[in-house]
Amino acid sequence: MSETSVDVCAAGDLEPGGMAPARLGMLPIVVVRTLDGQLHGLVDRCLHQGARLSGGRLLPHTEGDTLGEYRMLDSREVLKCPWHGYEYDVRTGCAVFDRRRALRRIEVREEAGRIVASAPNVSAS
Amino acid sequence: MSIVDVDVHERAALEDLLPYLEPTWHRYITQYGWVPDRFLPYSQPTAGGLDRADAKLPDGRPGGSDLGLLREQVLDEYGIEQAVLTGWLNASSMQEGWTEFKTALMSAYNDWAVENWIERDDRLFGSVHVNAWDAEGAAREIDRMAEHPRIVQVMLYIGDQPFGQPRYAPIFAAAARHDLVVGIHHSENSPTALGRHRYFAEWHTLVPQVFMSQAVSLIFNGVLERHPELRVILVEGGFTYVPHLIWTADQQWRELRHEVPWVKRPPGRIIREQVRFASQPAVEMRADQLTTLIDQMGSDELICFSTDYPHWDFDSPLEALPRGLPDDLARKIFAENARATYRRLPAPVRA
Numbered sequence: 299m300s301e302t303s304v305d306v307c308a309a310g311d312l313e314p315g316g317m318a319p320a321r322l323g324m325l326p327i328v329v330v331r332t333l334d335g336q337l338h339g340l341v342d343r344c345l346h347q348g349a350r351l352s353g354g355r356l357l358p359h360t361e362g363d364t365l366g367e368y369r370m371l372d373s374r375e376v377l378k379c380p381w382h383g384y385e386y387d388v389r390t391g392c393a394v395f396d397r398r399r400a401l402r403r404i405e406v407r408e409e410a411g412r413i414v415a416s417a418p419n420v421s422a423s
Numbered sequence: 424m425s426i427v428d429v430d431v432h433e434r435a436a437l438e439d440l441l442p443y444l445e446p447t448w449h450r451y452i453t454q455y456g457w458v459p460d461r462f463l464p465y466s467q468p469t470a471g472g473l474d475r476a477d478a479k480l481p482d483g484r485p486g487g488s489d490l491g492l493l494r495e496q497v498l499d500e501y502g503i504e505q506a507v508l509t510g511w512l513n514a515s516s517m518q519e520g521w522t523e524f525k526t527a528l529m530s531a532y533n534d535w536a537v538e539n540w541i542e543r544d545d546r547l548f549g550s551v552h553v554n555a556w557d558a559e560g561a562a563r564e565i566d567r568m569a570e571h572p573r574i575v576q577v578m579l580y581i582g583d584q585p586f587g588q589p590r591y592a593p594i595f596a597a598a599a600r601h602d603l604v605v606g607i608h609h610s611e612n613s614p615t616a617l618g619r620h621r622y623f624a625e626w627h628t629l630v631p632q633v634f635m636s637q638a639v640s641l642i643f644n645g646v647l648e649r650h651p652e653l654r655v656i657l658v659e660g661g662f663t664y665v666p667h668l669i670w671t672a673d674q675q676w677r678e679l680r681h682e683v684p685w686v687k688r689p690p691g692r693i694i695r696e697q698v699r700f701a702s703q704p705a706v707e708m709r710a711d712q713l714t715t716l717i718d719q720m721g722s723d724e725l726i727c728f729s730t731d732y733p734h735w736d737f738d739s740p741l742e743a744l745p746r747g748l749p750d751d752l753a754r755k756i757f758a759e760n761a762r763a764t765y766r767r768l769p770a771p772v773r774a
Binding site (some may be wrong): 346347348349350353354355378379380381382383 | 468469470471475476477707735736737738739741742743
């Protein structure tokens with residue numbers, strides 16, 4: 299099994315609440331730094347109609363149990379598609395409305411001041 | 424795959440129209456602050472508001488403001504051969520009033536669209552925007568704009584009036600006179616059957632209601648019988664409601680025909696012969712579900728593909744419709760049905 303890696307950006311260039319798109323071979327990816335400073339990598343392609351999710355918005359997850367109640371959960375950020383608005387939990391890649399539908403997660407790490415993403419079995423060209 | 428996109432929105436700032444607007448009216452924009460009526464009580468709670476987030480311009484202009492970006496994101500991206508521009512600022516969806524100004528503004532908009540969009544890319548074709556509240560003025564504007572060979576449609580945006588009412592008759596007569604399709608388009612001023620509801624999600628779910636209202640109005644008020652060659656396309660309401668519309672209208676006609684004896688053909692037949700439906704907003708479904716719907720419509724010639732660029736519920740030509748459609752059906756939906764409907768569209772020039 300071969301692994302493909304890409305240098306996404308300098309670690310300091312990705313602030314909490316920010317996103318950085320990159321390509322891992324042929325695969326478009328997006329690296330998200332959540333407000334708690336953690337890094338998360340996802341395939342940058344909406345499961346609905348293929349929009350680049352990196353053009354969307356990172357938002358707090360909204361919950362509510364009764365009519366008119368809105369609770370914003372800063373601890374659970376969602377990536378909202380720039381087109382139709384499908385929401386994905388950045389920690390799991392799962393669609394908020396259906397956990398059975400999930401984006402492929404990509405491993406990301408900080409390495410010598412850089413953010414590096416890698417995944418096995420990615421077409422290189 | 425050849426693609427004709429029947430719903431692409433170009434957009435002007437009001438100030439862009441001043442060079443095309445009679446000077447009499449300038450000060451109502453520059454000094455008195457006229458802005459279009461807008462009755463939607465919600466914002467559009469999406470990543471980019473009304474627009475795809477990636478279609479907004481870096482300088483803050485809304486999506487559809489830049490021809491270069493339209494080419495990049497739609498025409499070139501998907502190899503679209505022909506696109507029908509459906510515009511913005513259509514006075515037909517506004518409330519009645521300030522009639523002369525709005526009629527003049529529509530005329531200015533039409534001239535602006537021709538000069539800045541339609542004549543700048545061979546793939547683009549245009550719509551005549553009219554103020555339907557001034558039907559005689561609208562008919563004169565249609566006569567004027569129909570002389571342009573790249574105008575293929577008369578555009579009516581939906582407010583709260585059914586367009587089958589007799590006062591709109593001059594508009595349909597003018598469209599028929601020039602072999603222009605009448606495009607009827609949803610707007611932020613289109614209500615649901617019960618007004619606006621509390622949430623945008625409710626209002627947007629119920630968009631097809633006004634299209635059913637308009638189709639029923641045109642059929643039972645005899646507009647389509649009066650102009651049997653006229654083609655009408657309902658834009659931005661999708662198509663999943665069509666079997667219900669056809670089956671129910673046919674049943675009512677069988678039961679109540681004596682009330683509308685001028686309707687000679689069953690409504691379903693009138694729809695199949697004269698009414699078309701732009702595909703957007705598509706809903707997720709399987710190929711077999713789509714073919715079942717089409718079977719219930721009784722014709723595979725009713726759906727015309729549309730993206731609705733640059734709006735947030737844009738439909739990708741690659742992804743919006745289910746994979747695995749029969750090739751002949753896909754060809755009809757993506758191009759042939761539109762070309763049969765828009766008879767003023769020339770044969771595409773292929774490189």
